[in-house]
Amino acid sequence: xxxxxxxxxxxxxxxxxxxxxxxxxxxxxxxxxxxxxxxxxxxxxxxxxxxxxxxxxxxxxxxxxxxxxxxxxxxxxxxxxxxxxxxxxxxxxxxxxxxxxxxxxxxxxxxxxxxxxxxxxxxxxxxxxxxxxxxxxxxxxxxxxxxxxxxxxxxxxxxxxxxxxxxxxxxxxxxxxxxxxxxxxxxxxxxxxxxxxxxxxxxxxxxxxxxx
Numbered sequence: 001x002x003x004x005x006x007x008x009x010x011x012x013x014x015x016x017x018x019x020x021x022x023x024x025x026x027x028x029x030x031x032x033x034x035x036x037x038x039x040x041x042x043x044x045x046x047x048x049x050x051x052x053x054x055x056x057x058x059x060x061x062x063x064x065x066x067x068x069x070x071x072x073x074x075x076x077x078x079x080x081x082x083x084x085x086x087x088x089x090x091x092x093x094x095x096x097x098x099x100x101x102x103x104x105x106x107x108x109x110x111x112x113x114x115x116x117x118x119x120x121x122x123x124x125x126x127x128x129x130x131x132x133x134x135x136x137x138x139x140x141x142x143x144x145x146x147x148x149x150x151x152x153x154x155x156x157x158x159x160x161x162x163x164x165x166x167x168x169x170x171x172x173x174x175x176x177x178x179x180x181x182x183x184x185x186x187x188x189x190x191x192x193x194x195x196x197x198x199x200x201x202x203x204x205x206x207x208x209x210x211x212x
């Protein structure tokens with residue numbers, strides 16, 4: 001069976017179990033128990049996560065950005081965009097060092113509902129777009145595959161949203177998880193099974209765990 005690693009923030013925590021269940025007949029799917037937060041946090045922690053997984057990983061699908069773009073108290077994104085681009089490059093390089101035979105997939109950050117923003121806590125889609133583009137530019141000289149989850153979610157219907165940032169609704173999990181599965185299946189030449197969303201019950205995460 002193929003071996004796959006999923007790394008990412010609370011968006012990944014919304015679809016990881018869907019991906020695992022969808023691929024359970026053709027792949028083993030691993031991911032951290034925790035929210036992977038910032039790009040720099042992934043760079044720091046991925047070595048520890050690696051120790052829990054097999055060495056012969058076939059594909060790593062990862063994302064980071066929504067923690068990096070957040071603006072608190074009106075003083076700009078927590079991670080400056082130039083530093084974010086550097087972190088994306090370094091994480092990509094680290095993943096290749098750990099998993100030299102794996103395909104690497106980077107997923108763009110998903111869109112948000114801006115109407116709930118405040119001066120103390122905000123994310124803007126314009127900033128997310130800029131950071132996504134910075135990440136894509138940072139990876140342009142690699143063979144990293146881009147999974148554009150922003151394009152999938154930028155015009156998402158209201159029923160996809162569980163709050164202004166997250167997509168923990170059945171339709172959204174199926175759509176976002178489905179796109180992740182499609183990319184994985186294409187790159188590894190494997191098949192998936194259909195998930196019955198009326199019975200699928202992913203673990204719910206608290207605000208403390210998923211990082212609003």
